[in-house]
Amino acid sequence: LMTAPFDWDLGGLPRSPVPVDAIPDIGENQQIVFTEWMGRSPQDVEDQVTYPLTVSLLGLPGVKTVRSYSFFGFSSIYVIFDEGVEFYWSRSRVLEKLNSLPSGTLPEGVQPALGPDATALGQVFWYTLEGRDPNGNPAGGWDLDELRSIQDWYVRYALLSAEGISEVASVGGFVREYQIDVDPDAMRAYGVGLDDVIRAVRSSNIDVGARTIEINKVEYVIRGLGFIRQLSDIEQTAVKVNDNVPIYVKDIAKVSRGPALRRGALDKGGAEAVGGVVVVRYGYNPLAAIQHVKDKIDELAPGLPEKTLADGTVSKVTIVPFYDRTGLIYETLGTLNTALTQQVLVTVIVVIVMVLHLRSSVLISGLLPLAILMCFIAMRHFGVDANIVALSGIAIAIGTIVDMGIVLCENILRRLDEACEGENTLEVVYQASSEVGGAVVTAVATTIVSFLPVFTMAGAEGKLFKPLAFTKTFALLASVIVTLAIIPPAAHLLFTRRPIGGRFRRYGLGAIVLGLALAAGIVAAWWVGVVLAVVGLYHLTRDHLPARARIAMPLLGNALAVVLVGVVLTQYWLPMGPVAGFVRNLVxxxxxxxTLLLLFRIFEHFYPAVLTWCLEHKIAFLSLPLLLLLLAGMIWQGAARVFFFVPDALRQNRLWTSTTEVFPGLGREFMPALDEGSFLYMPTTMPHASIGEALDVLAKQDMAFQAIPEVESVVGKIGRADSPLDPAPISMIETVINYKTEYITDAAGRRLRFKYDRAEGDYVRDAEGSLIGDPKGRPYRQWRDHIQSPDDIWHEIVQAGEIPGTTSAPKLQPIAARLVMLQSGMRAPMGVKVRGPDLATIEAVALDIERFLKEVPSVEPAAVIADRVVGKPYLEIDIDRERIARYGISVQRVQDVIEVAIGGKRLTTTVEGRERYGVRVRYLRELRDEIDTMERILVPAPDGTQIPLAQLAEIRYARGPMAIKSEDTFLTAYVVFDRKPQYAEVDVVEQCRRHLEDKIDSGEFSVPEGVHYTFAGTYEHQIRATRTLTVVVPLALFIIFLILYLQFRRVSTTGLVFSGILVAWAGGFLMIWLYARPWFLDFSVFGTNLRALFQVHPINLSVAIWVGFLALFGIATDDGVVMCTYLEQSFHNRPTETVGEIHKAVVAAGTRRVRPCLMTTATTILALIPVLTSTGRGSDIMVPMAIPAFGGMTIEILTMLVVPVLYSMLQEAKARRATGD
Known part of the structure; x- marks a missing residue:
């Protein structure tokens, strides 16, 4: 309980929960080297900073690749290490290299820095600073520069002090700056140069200390005060003295406060905003870190500044989150918590109905919570974090956990029934446990071994699924410990025939139960109290009841227990939805x-007759599983690949065409997408767009998005936040769009109910128009009728975001987008990387690829976007060396004037308490914002003459790079694209590859010498995982075979048990195929369509599906092991000679073991139904893993016939050899 990841209220019990996140960090193992060189073009940054650093960093030990970006004013280098390199060790190696760079490697004053000890996936909390009134409503009244100063110097550092936080980066608003805008005419009149201004301002901003002096035995500290405090301090600074008359800065320049140059902005709902992003330290618990941040915000809130506006409204600065991963984490945990609870309750019902023994049912059901809690302890001890994937390992193992207890308890009960009167119960329990103990251990061993391939996965797929393999293994080992160590002694206590305590036991138990009934009626629910009261009264009056009543009461108790658990299950589950009402859901x-249990009972009842028929018609029966195997192959690979040998002449008929259409093969993808509850809309503007134009586009888009009724909040960003984790140009837009849940829910994702007036057909509201909570009411749907899924919301977002001058955007979500960018560097899950010798060439090739990819049928044309590498307008000032030589002016002097007069130069930094602001000098705006005014900028000659820039240089327009990307020093451009919804990503990439190859073969596409392209994206993980599984899965199956061989000691017997895997494998693919059929489950029960209830839709073959198959392989042999173990024992104890005797013995043995086999199969199948119907956050990943196991175990029932039939064939062959036939 202390280590459980769920938010359980344990009172005063201390908590040490397993670290929790929504999804594992499957990004690359990387470090960031960030270098600022303000005002420099991407080409300058690339040539003088990025390239030298990349070359130096390539030689670090363990480096896999170095991905570099050169933008305006900064360089960002991602050093990607092998997975085995420890994170902080790699940081020390990078620091070591940066500190040992040879002199002259970088320009003077340029200092590279190591990025924060975090990744972009650690951006778990985004917020804005807003003025709010006491009621929490927006009040405004704060300028953007005020909010930015509060963020930079107050909020940022306070949040940074929270435990587990690596960085808090500011974004949006204006950074204050002291601006000195010089007038060149006034400077010339006073004989003042730019150098004089720079020197004077720099020397006017300094404090000094002069140690101490002692006066009257008192020590005084001496300070010389000289820091700039206000504008007048700069204005009164003397630049020069002419004839004893000082020339002040105010005489030659205009001094003011203004905004510094910015390369990023934030917009909320169409208005500019100021905010920040909180980044969690690598390896720290995100949930705990976010809570620490919220605690800091609560501490900060009372002290944040406030002001009274002109209308009397009090506006207080408030921290308003707009992206908080806590909600997603709690919702995914809530989905798993609900699914696990439902699975436990379903399993309890199955056990009670199938075992028909209440005490043993309680004993078996007690396995589940104990095994799950032991699993949490193991997760905490071995450092396995809890997330949607890891905890899914427990969800898909629930049915298997109780299988061991069912087999053991069923055998104990059967042995007790067969035992003689007076026989020692302890001895009977021991013998019964020993009899099936080997089978239990073998079954668990095969299940654990089946997951060995997951432990061998590397890269993203390994990070994603290894935690699942650990949790499933922990759960199974815990179940074995509980089964073999707790059930036998507990069974001895519960099933003993000797009266213990006599009258005290009888009346005491009744009194205890009545006491529990009273407590339950008060604390839990009245009906729970009634049920327990009935049980208590039964124990008190049992001896006074008629004999027939005493016989009927256990059956009545079982039925009552089933109803009780069914009521609880219905309250948790509500499969038809809350609108249908409790009674209809219960029914x-x-x-x-x-129905399912009845089918199992019918199968059990007719099993001897069916098995007898199968034994008499072996060939006809065995053709069924062979046909299923053939169908599975066609479903997986497609009919065309399975029947590749069919000649072309036969491929033209209607039968072949229909077959290939019905069995085209499964699409392939890396992982199903996790519904995060928000979208990240990432289009780009044209490269030439200014920050003002980009802001205008962003505001229009945000207002259009906010107008969509299903959208809750919209916050967009252009450019970058002040963080090395966000290397984005001005043209890149990132908009976080949070949409409303389909129904109003609580923090854990549970639907809330509100008062509903059936007569009026509408919800009841209070005087303020708000919904009224009512536990017996209905949930409130927030989406319009035609909006049925998040995809429908995305389509409306795409339509609303269509603004001229912007590209389209691939469908992304915040976490998914960060993972994609961490893995490939691209902002889309699929793309092409073009590498070449120069930027113009790779841009031309990238544009050709963009044009050709739009022709591929499976590609969304609007989402194909190639980098416009050299699309940025430049103004180049080309200095004429001959001209400057005539005046004796150096290139350095001209460049200094250009840098200061046009670009502005930061001279010094003020110290104002905790705040720091820059002081920069620049020409007046009207004297530098056009070419003709630039040409009149004066450059001083050594003799004091002022020479216009037009006489020294040529100013011209040119096209240049907006950003320069490279990988391992090779210049690179990206072409990103997205698929149409009905296609799988791996198939789309292969179609695109073939299309480009066809274009090359036809001569339409010519790849220049020195240029090459590669496809990249998440599909690479699927390809790598498939290659790994191709090698490791057969090895794991071979190990399973060896384990089975150790149990049975014969290859033939082992082989027939192993056949269960093949049968289950076929069933898994058959279920995947059925999910893609439009007619499957397309009917309604009580007005609820089963297709919608079970979320039936086409499923692509992903790594998650293969993990589901691996889970299936481990349990597919369990029934065969139980059945074959008893067959071996039966034939060993009672040898047979004739075919008739063999058939009779096989049927008898099968009949004795069909019940425990059916029970284990029933628990596995029915326990997966709540997962298949789960709709909460995270179910997107759980459901695909459950489908193969559900389908495989459904068909695996055939194993109860296949194994006896094959065993009979072996025994018949042995008998024929013995008789010489």
Whole structure:
């Protein structure tokens, strides 16, 4: 309980929970080297900073690749290490290299820095600073520069002090700056040069200390005060003295406060905003870190500044989150918590119905919570974090956990029934446990071994699924410990035939139960109290009841227990939805579980007759599993690949065409997308767009998005936040769009209910128009009728975001986008990387690829976007060396004037308490914002003459790079694209590759010498995982075979048990195929369409599906092991000679073991139904993993026939050899 990741209220019990996140960090193992060189073009940054650093960093030990970006004013280099390199060790190696760079490697004054000890996936909390009134409503009244100063010098450092936080970066608003705008005419009149201004301002901003002096035995500290405090301090600074008359800065320049140059901005709902992003330290618990940040915000809130506006409204600066991963984490945990609870309750019902023994049912059901809690302890001890994928390992193992207890308890009960009167119960329990103990251990061993391939996965797929393999292994080992160590002694206590305590036991137990009934009626629910009261009264009056009543009461108790658990299950589950009402949901749950259990009972009843027929018609029966295997192959690979040998002449008929259409093969992708509850809309503007134009586009888009009724909040960003983790140009837009949940929910994702007036057909509201909570009411749907899924919301977002001058955007979500960019450097899950010798060439090739990819049928044309590498307008000032030589002016002097007069230069920094602001000098705006005014900028000659720039240089327009990307020093451009919804990403990439190859073969596409392209994206993980599984899965199956061989000691017997894997494998693919059929489950029960209930839709073959198959392989042999173990024992104890005797013995043995086999299969199948119907956050990943196991175990029932039939064939062959036939 202390280590459980769920937010359980344990009172005063201390907590040390497993670290929690929504999804594992599957990004690359990387470090960032960030270098600022303000005002420099991307080409300058690339040539003088990025390239030298990249070359130096390539030689570090363990480096896999170095990905570099050169933007205006900064360089960002991603050093990607091998997965085995420890994170902080790699940081020390990078620092070591940066500190040992040879002199002259970088320009003077340029200092590279190591980025924060975090990744972009650690951006877990975004917020804005807003003026709010006491009621929490927006009040405004704060300028952007005021809010930015509060963020930079107060909020940022306070949040940075929270435990687990690596960085808090500011974004948006204006950074204050003291601006000295010089007038060149006034400077010339007073004989003052730019150098004089620079020298004077720099020397006017300094404090000094002069140690101490002692006066009257008192020590005084001496300070010389000289820091700039206000504008007048700069204005009164003397630049020069002419004839004893000082020339002040105010005489030659205009001094003011203004905004510094910015390369990023934030917009909220169409208005500029100021905010920040909180980044969690690598390896720290995100949930705990966010809570620490919220605690700091609570501390900060009372002290944040406030002001009274002109209308009397009090506006207080408030921290308003707009992206908080806590919600997603709690919702995914809530989904898993609900699914696990439902699975436990379903399993309890199955056990009670199938075992028909209440005490053993309680004993078996007690396995589940114990095994799950032991799993949490192991996760905490071995450092396995809890997330949607890791905890899914427990969800898909629930049915398997109780299988061991079912087999053991069923055998103990059977042995007790067969035992003689007076036989020692302890001895009977021991013998029964020993009899099936080997089978239990073998079954668990095969299940654990089946997941060995997951432990061998590397890269992103390994990071994603290894935690699942650990949790499933922990759960199974815990189940073995509980089964073999707790059930036998507990069974001895519960099932003993000797009266213990006599009258005290009888009346005491009744009194205890009545006491529990009273407590339950007060604390839990009245009906729980009633049920327990009935049980208590039964124990008190049992001896006075008629004999028939005493016989019927256990059955009545089982039925009562089933109803009780069914009611609880219905309250948690509500499969038909809350609108259908509790009674209809209860009836549906009863029909669903009851129908399936009835089918199992019918199978058990007719099993001897069916098995007898199968033994008499072996060939006909065995053709069924062979046909299923053939169908599975066609579903997986497609009919065309399975029947590759069919000649072309036969491929033209209608039968072949229909077959290939029905069995085209499964699409392939890396992982199903996790619904995060928000989108990240990332289009780009044209490269030539200014920050003002980009802001205008951003505001229009945000207002259009906010107008969509399903959208809750919209916050967009252009450019970059002040963080090395955000290397983005001005043209890149990132808009976080949070949409409303389909129904109003609580923090854990549970639907809330509100008062509903059935007569009026509408919800009841209070005087303020708000909904009224009512536990017996209905949930409130927030989406319009035609909006059925998040995809529908995305389509409306795309339509609303269509603004001239912007590209389209691939469908992304915040976490998914960060992962994609961490893995490939691109902002889309699929793309092409073009490498070449120069920027113009790779841009031309990238544009050709963009044009050709739009022709591929499976590609979304609007989402194909090639980098416009050299699309940025430049003004180049080309200095004429002959001209400057005539005046004796150096290139350095001209460049200094250009840098200061046009670009501005930061001279010094003020110290104002905790705040720091820059002081910069520049020409007046009207004297530098056009070419003709630039040409009149004066450059001083050594003799004091002022020479216009036009006489020294040529100013011209040119096209240049907006950003320069490279990988391992090779210049690179990206072409990103997205797929149409009905296609799988791996298939799309292969189609694109073939299309480009066809264009090359036809001569339409010519790749210049020195240029090459490669496809990149998440599909690479699928390809790598498939290659790994191709080698490791057969090895794991071979190990399973060896384990089975150690159990049975014969290859033939082992082989027939192993056949269960093949049958289950076929069933898994058959279920995937059925999910893609439009007619499958397309009917309604009580007005609820089962296709919608079970979320039936086409499933692509992903790594998650293969993990589901691996889980299936481990349990597919369990029934065969149980069945074959008893067959071996039966034939060993009672040898047979004739075919008739063999058949009779096989049927008898099968009949004795069909019940425990059916029970284990029923628990596995029915326990997966809540997962298949789960719709909460995170179910997107759980459901695909459950589908193969559900389908495989459904068909695996055939194993109860296949194994006896094959075993009979072996025994018949042995008998024929013995008789010489």
């Amino acid at each position: 549906f749950v009863g029909l669903l579980i009851g």
